[in-house]
Amino acid sequence: MERPHLSEVPRPVTADAEAMLRWLYQQHGPPLLRYCGRLLGGDRHRAEDVVQETMLRAWRNAGMLAESGGSLRPWLFTVAKRLVIDLRRRQAVRPHEVQGFPDDPALAVDNLDRTLSAVEVTRALATLSPTHRQIIHEIYYRGRTAAEAAVCLGIPAGTARRRAHYALRALRMALARRGLAQAS
Numbered sequence: 001m002e003r004p005h006l007s008e009v010p011r012p013v014t015a016d017a018e019a020m021l022r023w024l025y026q027q028h029g030p031p032l033l034r035y036c037g038r039l040l041g042g043d044r045h046r047a048e049d050v051v052q053e054t055m056l057r058a059w060r061n062a063g064m065l066a067e068s069g070g071s072l073r074p075w076l077f078t079v080a081k082r083l084v085i086d087l088r089r090r091q092a093v094r095p096h097e098v099q100g101f102p103d104d105p106a107l108a109v110d111n112l113d114r115t116l117s118a119v120e121v122t123r124a125l126a127t128l129s130p131t132h133r134q135i136i137h138e139i140y141y142r143g144r145t146a147a148e149a150a151v152c153l154g155i156p157a158g159t160a161r162r163r164a165h166y167a168l169r170a171l172r173m174a175l176a177r178r179g180l181a182q183a184s
Contacts, residue, residue: 017059020059020062021055021059024055024058024059024072024076025055027072028072028073028076029051029055031073032051032054032076032077032080033047033048033051035077035080036048036050036051036080036084039080039081039084040084040087046087050080050083050084050087051080053083054076054079054080054083055076057079058072058075058076058079117180120175120178120180121175121180123178124171124174124175124178124180125171125174127170127174128167128170128171128174129170131163131167132163132166132167132170132171133167134153135149135153135160135163135164135167136164136167136168136171138152138153139164146160146161146164147160149164
């Protein structure tokens with residue numbers, strides 16, 4: 001396939017910057033994106049950034065490129081390759097960020113709050129009636145729907161939904177008495 005020259009761009013396009021960029025993307029964007037993707041190890045986002053910067057530089061140098069009369073694609077690929085090289089150089093001189101060391105006790109995940117909350121929730125559940133504890137256990141601990149919980153408990157689905165509503169209200173009030181939730 002014969003590669004288009006910048007001189008082949010229709011005259012109205014060269015006058016309109018937006019139309020010129022659209023033409024550049026149509027003619028050269030997909031192969032340039034594939035090329036940059038290969039150079040960047042499949043990182044599509046960075047490849048798109050390099051293609052965008054390459055097109056911007058082509059637009060800025062449109063006058064010089066039109067005067068040269070040569071094929072535009074080699075110029076675009078050369079600019080893209082140099083941008084990728086510059087990107088790699090910047091990454092090489094910048095130190096890698098470290099998130100911390102897993103053995104550092106200061107960075108260890110503090111599960112104390114979660115454990116204390118679990119203890120308080122268990123205590124609050126103990127204050128509920130057995131029917132309320134059962135429905136909460138089926139729905140929230142076993143992950144069942146109200147209809148599935150109703151089948152397991154041998155009660156009508158409407159009763160299960162009603163019990164779940166009142167059980168949650170009672171649990172919220174028990175947690176509020178312990179200072180863990182707002183009473184509503």
